[in-house]
Amino acid sequence: MQAVIQIKDLNKQFGGIVVADQIGLEVHAGEILGLIGPNGAGKTSLFNLISGLYAIDSGSIFLNGKPLAGMSTVQRARQGIARTWQHMRLFPSMSVLENLCVATRHFGAENILNLIVRPLSLKQAQASTEQKAMHTLERMQLHGLAHSSIGDLTFGQQKLVGLARALMNDGNCLLLDEPMAGVEGAAYETIKDIVREEALSGRAICVVEHNISFVKDLCSTAIFMANGKILERGTVDDLLASKTLETLYFGGAAA
Numbered sequence: 106m107q108a109v110i111q112i113k114d115l116n117k118q119f120g121g122i123v124v125a126d127q128i129g130l131e132v133h134a135g136e137i138l139g140l141i142g143p144n145g146a147g148k149t150s151l152f153n154l155i156s157g158l159y160a161i162d163s164g165s166i167f168l169n170g171k172p173l174a175g176m177s178t179v180q181r182a183r184q185g186i187a188r189t190w191q192h193m194r195l196f197p198s199m200s201v202l203e204n205l206c207v208a209t210r211h212f213g214a215e216n217i218l219n220l221i222v223r224p225l226s227l228k229q230a231q232a233s234t235e236q237k238a239m240h241t242l243e244r245m246q247l248h249g250l251a252h253s254s255i256g257d258l259t260f261g262q263q264k265l266v267g268l269a270r271a272l273m274n275d276g277n278c279l280l281l282d283e284p285m286a287g288v289e290g291a292a293y294e295t296i297k298d299i300v301r302e303e304a305l306s307g308r309a310i311c312v313v314e315h316n317i318s319f320v321k322d323l324c325s326t327a328i329f330m331a332n333g334k335i336l337e338r339g340t341v342d343d344l345l346a347s348k349t350l351e352t353l354y355f356g357g358a359a360a
């Protein structure tokens with residue numbers, strides 16, 4: 106089976122800081138790959154390289170077998186790369202619903218030409234985007250807050266909105282950057298359920314997370330990174346038994 110995300114010999118440095126050192130990995134449809142490692146390991150940078158925010162130094166990244174080289178972040182999103190952000194990046198003055206609908210502006214019929222020649226089809230596209238957004242919010246039990254502004258939501262609810270916004274992209278690659286950081290209670294369980302459902306529906310998911318029990322519950326395989334390098338890969342239990350992890354991660358030497 107062809108991998109959804111395939112990365113080969115990926116390298117990236119900022120000055121003397123190596124954020125990706127010969128990274129190679131594959132994530133298949135239905136798989137949830139866990140990515141763990143101390144702060145500064147290069148986890149977020151890897152997402153930035155996949156989504157096109159950072160240019161690679163060398164190596165290659167494929168999405169569903171297609172090379173991503175030369176594509177902008179918008180083009181990659183259109184190809185099906187959806188992501189959440191470690192530091193949410195929601196629009197605080199906009200409503201929850203608007204935050205979701207704005208995410209799809211680059212995908213649909215919304216351009217100047219359509220605005221002039223096909224105002225009706227644009228209206229229909231907007232209506233179906235709103236319908237989809239409401240459905241996504243319902244899945245997260247947030248539909249009652251659709252017209253609230255982001256600032257009125259709890260931190261956990263804002264994290265859910267970030268996830269909902271990523272899910273507005275129907276593509277089959279989902280990158281989640283610390284979805285559980287600072288989340289507890291009901292939102293925690295909801296995020297876990299949604300991530301599991303999205304994998305079952307065929308997305309390939311890569312999740313950066315420090316919450317090991319979350320990674321253990323959801324991920325069949327995981328990768329341990331430090332200094333831009335993949336040092337271990339295997340089941341979460343394999344990683345937990347690793348001396349490298351104990352020293353570099355749990356020992357607190359680099360975290």
Ligand SMILES: Nc1ncnc2c1ncn2[C@@H]1O[C@H](COP(=O)(O)OP(=O)(O)O)[C@@H](O)[C@H]1O
Nearest residue numbers: 119122124142143144145146147148149150151
């Ligand atoms: N745009 C950038 N310019 C310079 N250094 C960067 C940039 N992005 C990340 N880094 C550095 O790369 C290292 C890895 O960062 P990051 O990928 O955010 O780590 P993680 O997500 O694993 O905590 C850090 O030392 C960070 O300061």
Ligand SMILES: [Mg+2]
Nearest residue numbers: 148149150191
């Ligand atoms: Mg990070």
